[in-house]
Amino acid sequence: MPRRLRLPARLPLDPYVLALLGTVALASLLPARGTAATLAEGAAAVAVALLFFLYGARLSTREALDGLRHWRLHLTVLACTFVLFPVLGLAARGLVPWVLTPPLYGGLLFLCAVPSTIQSSIAFTSIARGNVPAAICAGSFSSLAGMVLTPLLAAVLVGSAAGGFSADALGRIALQLLVPFLLGQALRPRIGGFTTRHRAALGLVDRGSILLVVYAAFSAGVAAGIWHRVGVLRLGALLAVEAVLLAVMLLVTWYGAKRLGFGRADRIAIQFAGSKKSLAAGLPMASVLFGAQASLAVLPLMLFHQMQLMVCAVLARRRARAPEEAAEAGAVVAAAGVRP
Known part of the structure; x- marks a missing residue:
């Protein structure tokens, strides 16, 4: 008889996701309005620039370049992240x-364009x-590519779905994200040691900055009547669509990597790096x-x-216990909550 998939006693509920949901609730109950909204948006803009400066200061380009010898694996992950995900989003x-709804579909398309994670990909690959x-x-x-x-x-993607995308947004991306990121990269030889020594404290700055961004965004959304446009049924439908999307990506990254001739250790890295979003x-x-x-x-993206x-x-955990899976497809589909 095939082995049954055993779920962990406690599934991981990210405390940071709880903080994000709390911030959404706060913005829904006490949204920033008028002058307070202007101040919140300005503070969020500064926080985002600081956030990407720190990303640039911490991200080791040399570490990334050292991996060029394994170019087939990295190209496979990039193709999954920036080609296959968008294709599925368009489908x-x-x-x-x-x-x-069109706005939720636009958010789904944006999700498909976001780069992969670093920390959780490493953690799950290690496990x-x-x-x-x-x-x-x-x-x-x-x-880096993202x-x-x-x-x-x-x-x-989103521009075509929404009937147009402001070119000014790309200019804001360059000014508010790319320039601070490149500045952080340029200063990395001088401040890289500092960011490494104070990683925990700077991590709090990162997360606090994102919470501020979420509060400002949802305050504006509440003012625009976001919760009148998204009901419980729509949220349930979105979750079901995302479950299917994740299941497809987990299956494709695992079996696609096998067809490309990668060994088990590389397939694990491809699956966990190529199926997730940051x-x-x-x-x-x-x-x-x-x-x-x-x-x-x-x-x-939050969901x-x-x-x-x-x-x-x-x-x-299943990969760690079973070096040779006999029923990977069933495990992936069952874990994602989708019936074959």
């Missing part, structure tokens, strides 16, 4: 407006006994790209982030 266009150095390099490559590719993909990179980008519409744009953590935690 979901037929769900509008019966399943997804599953995969190629951790490859996961580190793949996450770094994705973050600085350019995510705004361009968002302009093409909340930390996506939220600030959405605030710059979408302005007052950012609240609906980031909602799919997908928690879903990917829960599903990948199940898979990582």
Whole structure:
């Protein structure tokens, strides 16, 4: 008889996701209005610039470049992140407006354009006994590429779905995100040691900045009547669509990597780096790209982030226990909550 998939006693509920949801609730009950809204938006803009400066100061380009010898693996992860995900997002266009509203579909398209994660990809690859150095390099490559590719993909995908995308948004991306990021990279030889020594404290700055961005975005969304436009049924439908999206990506990254001739350790790195999206990179980008519409744009990403953590935690433990899977497809589909 086939082994039954055993779920962990406690699925991981990211405390940071709880903080994000609390911030959304606060913005819904006590939104910033008038002068307070202007101040919140200005503070969020400064916080985003600081956030990407710190990203640039911490991200090791040398570490990413050192992984070029494993170029096939990194190219596979990039193709999954910036090609396959957007293609699947475009395929979901037929769900509008019966399943997804146009704003939620725009948020789903933005989700598909966001780069992969670094920390959680490394953590899950390590748990599953995969190629951790490859996961580190793949996450770094994705973050670097995302600085350019995510705004361009968002302009093409979301812009076409919404009937137009402001070219001014790309200018804001360059000024508010790319310039601070490049400045951080340039100053990394001088301040890299400081950022490494104070990683924990700077991590609080990162997360606090994103919470401020979320509060400003959802305050503007509440003023625009966001909760009158998104009901419980629509949220449930969005979760179902995202579960299918995640299940497809987990299956494709695992079996596609096998067809390409990668070994088990590399397949694990490809699966966990190629199937996930970065909340930390996506939220600030959405605030710059979408302005007052950012609240609906980031909602799919926030939900997908928690879903990917829960599903990948199940898979990582299973990979660690079973070097030779006999029923990977059933495990992936069952973990994602989708019936075959």
